[in-house]
Amino acid sequence: MSLDLILDIVSWALLLSGGFFCIVGALGLLRMPDSFTRLHAASVIDTLGVGPIILGLMVQSGWTLTTARLGIVLILIFFTSPVAGHAIARAMRHRDVKPILSEDRTGERH
């Protein structure tokens, strides 16, 4: 087995698993009951969707400048997506959007 073939297999496995988790995340966005739980489904796309896809592309491009740039994109997404998710959740709380809860353990009265 040549090295190219192994790299192709690895990168395709990463790309396909990333694509799979993107689809699962999108399905979750449709199935979840309220906005808070939809954020959880979206964060599957942010992490196991985007991560393997970019890693797979990095394997495809080899030791080039493109790989370094993809690495920067990956780091950017890992630092900004939680901030965006938190901003949405915080905005909903401050606007008094009531989440559907099966249990409230914060010790607050609603």
Add this chain to the structure above:
Amino acid sequence: MGHVLSTAIVLLVFWLTLSGRYEQFLVTAGIICSIFIALLAARMNLADKEGHPIHLAISALAYWPWLVWQIILSAINVAKIIINPALPVSPTMTRVKMSQKTDVARVTYANSITLTPGTISVDIEGDDIIVHAITRENAIDLEGGSMDRRCAKFEGSV
């Protein structure tokens, strides 16, 4: 001064990576701009321990792989919930303590909670983070505080 220098170096590496052209003029312009921006950032109090936490780089090397592993485990867990026809969610709001002292470590903790699928940090009240978890188990796991301890270790306060 150390922070200014490392800010300049990070900016220069960023510029060289994005530009990809290494003519003498462009590299020189890049060096001058990086130093100028780093000095400007220092004047605006941005290139300090909070804006450019380079002193945490070594503990980040220990913390990030653990975080990535947690993210993979919990993302698979959430994916299983989504695929399950019964959709077994039990959304729970909870309150977890932050034992970190510095703002950088607190942001890291809150971001780690949000980045891990299944838990989202919603708000901060004093030393507590209000967290929304997709299942009761996720909330109780987080209350156990193993991520909190890792983050405190990450900032070096333990």
